Amino acid sequence: MAADPRSPKAALLRLRFQSLEQLRKHLHVVDNATLLFIRDPGLDLPGGSTALLEIAFDTTEETRSVRTTVLARAEGLGLWLAMPNARFARDMKERGLMQRKGRRVGTDRFLRLTREGGSEHMVLMLDLSLAGVRIGGGLPASLSPGQTINLRLASAEPGEPVELGRGRVTWVEAGEAGVALDRSDPAARAAGAKLFQAAEARWRSAREVRHLDACCKPGGLMDPPVPRVRVDGKKVAST
Numbered sequence: 124m125a126a127d128p129r130s131p132k133a134a135l136l137r138l139r140f141q142s143l144e145q146l147r148k149h150l151h152v153v154d155n156a157t158l159l160f161i162r163d164p165g166l167d168l169p170g171g172s173t174a175l176l177e178i179a180f181d182t183t184e185e186t187r188s189v190r191t192t193v194l195a196r197a198e199g200l201g202l203w204l205a206m207p208n209a210r211f212a213r214d215m216k217e218r219g220l221m222q223r224k225g226r227r228v229g230t231d232r233f234l235r236l237t238r239e240g241g242s243e244h245m246v247l248m249l250d251l252s253l254a255g256v257r258i259g260g261g262l263p264a265s266l267s268p269g270q271t272i273n274l275r276l277a278s279a280e281p282g283e284p285v286e287l288g289r290g291r292v293t294w295v296e297a298g299e300a301g302v303a304l305d306r307s308d309p310a311a312r313a314a315g316a317k318l319f320q321a322a323e324a325r326w327r328s329a330r331e332v333r334h335l336d337a338c339c340k341p342g343g344l345m346d347p348p349v350p351r352v353r354v355d356g357k358k359v360a361s362t
Contacts, residue, residue: 133173133231135329136161141181143220145339148182150212153352157206158194160343160346163332166202168193174204175229177329185220187252188229197347205352210297227252233277234258245277249299253319255290255307266300268292283321284314
């Protein structure tokens with residue numbers, strides 16, 4: 124089924140930790156999915172809905188944005204969020220917070236990707252910075268680093284630029300790709316900056332939850348029981 128560029132926007136959540144070590148302790152890998160609990164009894168999102176989660180830290184200005192699905196509710200405590208694979212948990216545990224040149228913000232916008240041969244594909248923009256974007260969902264199988272592509276918004280809102288212009292694929296991994304935008308083109312540079320500013324403005328209203336100070340002490344984690352996940356993602360069973 125083709126993606127619908129008019130899909131409702133995802134909820135914006137921010138989870139703040141004191142350090143990367145605390146985050147690592149709360150990442151659970153179950154059936155190749157990464158699970159993370161967000162403790163907020165007042166957070167009311169339906170199961171299966173999408174949430175963009177920005178993970179922030181007291182010890183660094185670096186952040187990470189991930190697209191998640193509401194997996195299960197722990198009554199009176201909060202929600203379990205799921206990422207579709209174990210990549211995020213692996214990256215955080217093995218690579219940590221690699222320094223980036225500029226701030227990135229999570230997005231849930233659909234793009235039309237056009238290749239040099241003329242073929243067009245609908246993809247999802249997962250995050251963006253002033254210099255580039257991370258895309259996923261529906262990538263052409265033969266996409267590889269070094270290729271040149273053109274990107275445009277599938278559905279622009281009033282005042283938004285439609286064309287992001289040309290970009291160069293810098294990496295492809297696990298169904299996602301990084302694209303460096305052509306900063307030499309003044310029109311494309313201005314369009315990218317305008318879209319970045321709009322995305323950053325949305326995050327100012329994100330709901331922020333802080334990791335409990337009492338957690339991660341010698342007594343252990345304060346997460347509720349981890350739910351089990353079917354590989355196809357259709358059902359959840361409590362442990």
